[in-house]
Amino acid sequence: VQLQASGGGSVQPGGSLRLSCAVSGRAFIPGTMAWFRQAPGKEREFVAAVRRNDGATRYADSVKGRFTISRDRTKNIVYLQMNSQKPEDTAVYYCAARSGSIITGSMSWHTVYEYWGQGILVTVSS
Secondary structure, three states: OEEEEEOOEEEOOOOOEEEEEEEEOOOOOOOEEEEEEEOOOOOOEEEEEEEOOOOOEEEOOOOOOOEEEEEEOOOOEEEEEEOOOOHHHOEEEEEEEEOOOOOHHHOOOHHHOOEEOOOEEEEEOO
């Protein structure tokens, strides 16, 4: 199973970026997909997650109202639309996936995800 992220880069405060993560692998269908991020000198933190079957989502408080996670079930792709970005959004973003669905209360735990992408840098700076 491979997770390939794309769409990172630099943006000014208040700007927008969209990250994509494509999941590939024989006979693997992700039940839940998520985004985490790690800023310099900080631990990895949860950003957002989405359940494949019903589209249920969970967000970190720091991104609620600014970021939107969505999925394309037919292509096994998860997106993260990031609007109104702030300098504190600067980090390496990682997509993650697991084979089964989980309750929304567990979506923020990094230990529930079986597969991880390589990380993609997002820089918010003027």
